[in-house]
Amino acid sequence: xxxxxxxxxxxxxxxxxxxxxxxxxxxxxxxxxxxxxxAKDFSGRSKDFDHLFVMNFIEERYLNNWSQHPEHTAIRDxxxxxxxxxxxxYKV
Numbered sequence: 001x002x003x004x005x006x007x008x009x010x011x012x013x014x015x016x017x018x019x020x021x022x023x024x025x026x027x028x029x030x031x032x033x034x035x036x037x038x039a040k041d042f043s044g045r046s047k048d049f050d051h052l053f054v055m056n057f058i059e060e061r062y063l064n065n066w067s068q069h070p071e072h073t074a075i076r077d078x079x080x081x082x083x084x085x086x087x088x089x090y091k092v
Contacts, residue, residue: 003057004066026071
């Protein structure tokens with residue numbers, strides 16, 4: 001399994017909510033995507049990266065396909081316009 005984590009820092013919560021709504025419905029639309037988790041930091045220790053989502057892919061090729069997927073492009077474009085992000089991918 002491949003885990004894809006995106007940490008998000010933004011002040012534009014309205015647009016972030018729109019983007020995360022798009023993320024929530026991706027399971028079943030994106031081949032090889034097993035699950036998604038979305039969370040908000042509560043501790044204040046995350047250097048202002050206060051939201052994240054985690055996507056679990058069956059294997060690396062599905063993560064690679066995701067980078068070219070039209071849904072990815074739409075979500076990425078929204079997030080890039082309103083947020084600073086850190087992306088971290090690893091094998092489970």
